[in-house]
Amino acid sequence: MKKFLLQAWKRYWGVLLALMVINVLFSLLSPYYLTTYNFLNIFDHSAISLVMAVGMVFVLGTGGIDLSIGSTLACSGIIAAQLFKVMPWPLAMLIALAFGIGVGLLNGFIITQFHLQPFIVTLAMLNIIRGLTLVLSGGHPVIGLPEGFLTLIYGKSLVSTSIYTSLAIAFICLIILWKTQYSRAVRAVGGCEEAAFVCGINIRKIKISVYAISGATAVFASFIYMAKMDSAEPLAGLTTEWMEAIAAPIIGGNSMKGGKCFIIGTIIGVLIFSCIKSGLNMVGINQHFQQIFIGGLTIAAVIVDSVRSSR
Amino acid sequence: MSDAFIQINNLSKRFGGIQALDHVSLTIRKGKVLGLMGENGAGKSTLMRILCGIQTCSQGEIIVEDKRADINCPEDAQDLGIGMIPQELLLVNCMSVAENMFLGYEILDRFGAVDAKAMDLRTQEVLAELGCEGIAPSDCLGTISKANQQMVAIGRRIIQGGKLFIMDEPTSALTVHETEKLFGVIRSLCNKGQSVVFISHRLEEVLELCDYFAILRDGVLVDVFDNGDGISKQDLIKPMIGSVLDEEYPHEQADLGEVILSCEGLSYKKDNEEIVDDITFSLQAGEVVGFSGLVGMGKSELAQTIYGLRPMLNGAIKVHGEKLKGHDVIESSKRGMGFVSEDRRSEGLILGLKCLYNMTLTCLRKLSIGTVIDRKKELAVGMKYVTPMNMKREYLSLPANNLSGGNQQKVVIARQLASDAEIIIFDEPTKGIDVLAKSEVAKIINSLSKQNKGILIFSSEPREVLGLCDTVYVLNLEGLQGPYRRGELDYQSLMGIQFGEHHE
Numbered sequence: 001m002k003k004f005l006l007q008a009w010k011r012y013w014g015v016l017l018a019l020m021v022i023n024v025l026f027s028l029l030s031p032y033y034l035t036t037y038n039f040l041n042i043f044d045h046s047a048i049s050l051v052m053a054v055g056m057v058f059v060l061g062t063g064g065i066d067l068s069i070g071s072t073l074a075c076s077g078i079i080a081a082q083l084f085k086v087m088p089w090p091l092a093m094l095i096a097l098a099f100g101i102g103v104g105l106l107n108g109f110i111i112t113q114f115h116l117q118p119f120i121v122t123l124a125m126l127n128i129i130r131g132l133t134l135v136l137s138g139g140h141p142v143i144g145l146p147e148g149f150l151t152l153i154y155g156k157s158l159v160s161t162s163i164y165t166s167l168a169i170a171f172i173c174l175i176i177l178w179k180t181q182y183s184r185a186v187r188a189v190g191g192c193e194e195a196a197f198v199c200g201i202n203i204r205k206i207k208i209s210v211y212a213i214s215g216a217t218a219v220f221a222s223f224i225y226m227a228k229m230d231s232a233e234p235l236a237g238l239t240t241e242w243m244e245a246i247a248a249p250i251i252g253g254n255s256m257k258g259g260k261c262f263i264i265g266t267i268i269g270v271l272i273f274s275c276i277k278s279g280l281n282m283v284g285i286n287q288h289f290q291q292i293f294i295g296g297l298t299i300a301a302v303i304v305d306s307v308r309s310s311r
Numbered sequence: 312m313s314d315a316f317i318q319i320n321n322l323s324k325r326f327g328g329i330q331a332l333d334h335v336s337l338t339i340r341k342g343k344v345l346g347l348m349g350e351n352g353a354g355k356s357t358l359m360r361i362l363c364g365i366q367t368c369s370q371g372e373i374i375v376e377d378k379r380a381d382i383n384c385p386e387d388a389q390d391l392g393i394g395m396i397p398q399e400l401l402l403v404n405c406m407s408v409a410e411n412m413f414l415g416y417e418i419l420d421r422f423g424a425v426d427a428k429a430m431d432l433r434t435q436e437v438l439a440e441l442g443c444e445g446i447a448p449s450d451c452l453g454t455i456s457k458a459n460q461q462m463v464a465i466g467r468r469i470i471q472g473g474k475l476f477i478m479d480e481p482t483s484a485l486t487v488h489e490t491e492k493l494f495g496v497i498r499s500l501c502n503k504g505q506s507v508v509f510i511s512h513r514l515e516e517v518l519e520l521c522d523y524f525a526i527l528r529d530g531v532l533v534d535v536f537d538n539g540d541g542i543s544k545q546d547l548i549k550p551m552i553g554s555v556l557d558e559e560y561p562h563e564q565a566d567l568g569e570v571i572l573s574c575e576g577l578s579y580k581k582d583n584e585e586i587v588d589d590i591t592f593s594l595q596a597g598e599v600v601g602f603s604g605l606v607g608m609g610k611s612e613l614a615q616t617i618y619g620l621r622p623m624l625n626g627a628i629k630v631h632g633e634k635l636k637g638h639d640v641i642e643s644s645k646r647g648m649g650f651v652s653e654d655r656r657s658e659g660l661i662l663g664l665k666c667l668y669n670m671t672l673t674c675l676r677k678l679s680i681g682t683v684i685d686r687k688k689e690l691a692v693g694m695k696y697v698t699p700m701n702m703k704r705e706y707l708s709l710p711a712n713n714l715s716g717g718n719q720q721k722v723v724i725a726r727q728l729a730s731d732a733e734i735i736i737f738d739e740p741t742k743g744i745d746v747l748a749k750s751e752v753a754k755i756i757n758s759l760s761k762q763n764k765g766i767l768i769f770s771s772e773p774r775e776v777l778g779l780c781d782t783v784y785v786l787n788l789e790g791l792q793g794p795y796r797r798g799e800l801d802y803q804s805l806m807g808i809q810f811g812e813h814h815e
Contacts, residue, residue, distance in 0.1 A: 179424035181417045191403035199415035200386045259405035
């Protein structure tokens with residue numbers, strides 16, 4: 001255990017320090033920042049990005065990227081919400097989940113079958129799924145979600161269940177990445193594809209599977225989003241959520257070049273984003289400026305990644 | 312019971328219009344080392360890749376331990392105990408030593424989770440068996456030396472329980488001492504009844520190590536014979552190239568001119584962060600100066616420093632007596648320096664680009680009107696170098712990737728010539744290219760010196776330095792030794808200096 005903590009500290013001291021500096025700074029700037037209520041709020045806000053980010057860790061591990069998650073989030077929400085009206089809610093959730101995984105499989109299939117850049121394929125998919133969302137919803141939110149669904153995902157207590165849900169998903173991914181053969185294969189594909197091939201790893205299967213995982217986590221994020229809003233929005237996931245889901249893992253030590261899969265770092269990365277957003281709100285900087293900030297931070301993260309890997 | 316581990320019968324393979332292998336029949340014996348010889352492009356790699364399931368054959372059969380085997384993918388070969396340690400090691404740099412050793416074949420505990428502890432232990436055992444005490448299972452692969460990476464690749468095969476180890480140029484990155492260690496490992500594998508196929512261009516090595524030889528030429532197996540006292544290098548070379556090579560390194564003395572390059576008190580950092588200092592030498596027009604030394608003494612790094620690829624800590628570089636204004640590639644190429652990198656595939660060539668375009672990359676300004684390239688002029692430049700370099704015209708329009716190592720090297724050299732460089736720095740000019748191409752490259756270097764160009768050669772092959780150079784310097788632990796004139800050193804004394812002895 002001691003060895004594990006030491007290793008974690010060695011790997012994450014940089015981002016932990018950044019997180020601390022951010023918190024100290026905003027605590028000084030606003031008396032309302034360092035309160036239990038605000039921190040519950042920060043964790044609550046983190047849940048959606050975190051769930052998507054841990055899925056993205058797998059994709060980044062293979063050296064890929066998935067830009068379509070924001071659209072998948074919106075579309076699976078609309079599908080689930082519309083199905084809630086005609087069938088039992090657990091079944092509707094399963095169908096929405098199947099949809100998300102399907103989108104991921106399709107992404108992976110196209111990328112591996114035709115040897116295409118994940119960037120362009122998932123960018124196109126982003127548009128396709130967003131369009132599908134608008135067609136299905138007619139551009140209007142779907143309201144009236146079943147009580148059972150809301151209780152399961154969001155709960156009714158002060159500490160919303162979404163925090164536990166997201167941490168549970170992150171924990172499952174952590175175990176998968178830490179303990180399974182699968183995670184080694186993912187990192188090998190990202191680290192050196194040819195080496196992975198001669199080691200008998202089915203590269204195609206691995207690549208397709210990571211997009212399926214990222215599609216699935218986008219659906220879970222969608223559930224949290226819907227429960228929070230009490231409706232399904234066709235324009236959900238359009239702003240910074242999906243950007244954070246890519247940038248947070250990079251901040252947390254994962255690389256755009258692949259070969260790395262760090263969940264703990266990703267959690268810290270997500271918290272950095274949430275703390276900054278919350279802090280900016282507190283000191284009265286409006287939402288539009290925040291978007292500029294998040295974009296800038298993303299570029300900073302990629303620069304850090306590039307500097308790190310060139311050393 | 313026969314002593315054959317694998318019997319290959321009538322194996323053929325075609326790539327498009329090229330017959331890569333033509334009805335090859337070969338026996339791989341148990342407990343013996345086979346030296347598989349042949350020039351680049353003779354079909355050695357193709358044959359081995361078929362055995363390993365990376366490629367499939369067009370025709371023929373493979374019999375493993377008296378049973379017909381269908382090898383269609385790497386897993387099939389693995390199940391039969393056939394494993395290859397390729398020249399490009401194919402390990403994952405960002406993973407640990409232990410993770411690499413077990414990649415794809417992890418030890419699982421009873422819950423189906425990877426058992427990191429057990430794998431670390433086993434890795435330690437194997438590393439000890441190979442005599443690699445310096446590395447730990449948790450070390451990141453990218454941070455350990457090439458030689459140790461080689462050992463990890465071999466360890467990987469041992470762990471997977473291989474019966475046949477195919478090693479493609481395993482010694483090209485190793486020092487003499489490490490090579491000896493590797494030979495020890497190979498012999499102990501054979502004593503356990505396992506078979507080894509050894510591919511190397513270093514003839515001294517294969518004569519020392521191998522039990523028998525198989526020689527391929529243009530996809531045809533031309534000869535198979537046992538190693539013995541009477542076997543010499545010529546016996547290997549002759550069937551490989553189909554004729555006797557009179558001289559490996561032809562040399563003609565060129566007239567020496569004025570000093571065109573001089574380095575004074577140069578110091579720089581090696582890859583392992585150690586500092587080498589006080590490098591002082593000069594180069595005259597028409598002179599070939601060689602730098603010899605063991606792996607790890609900083610030869611390549613010196614070459615890179617002189618060309619401006621690596622920061623210079625101290626000292627001065629002068630071209631025609633005039634100090635360089637900055638220290639970067641742009642300045643050195645402007646002042647007439649050219650660099651032929653050790654790693655032509657990743658640093659020298661743009662593999663997907665036509666050879667012609669690769670050649671003219673550095674002299675495009677000369678060939679252009681404004682920014683528009685004059686295609687006719689460009690082709691003329693290419694044609695100018697094709698004949699003297701003994702290349703085929705058709706090569707110009709092929710992507711560099713499709714050429715053999717020797718021809719790729721010629722393309723890189725042609726590029727330096729096309730840009731009118733008068734000082735050409737060669738880092739390991741004949742690394743990984745075959746005997747015939749080696750001799751051709753040597754001829755080209757020779758003719759360059761006769762055209763009054765100054766040549767610097769950095770090589771870990773002592774014979775190459777002795778055969779090609781007018782002046783030899785040696786980098787050893789104490790720093791730069793020399794200069795030694797041509798004829799002053801022989802193989803033995805050069806090796807002695809490399810290991811730190813003092814020359815009388």
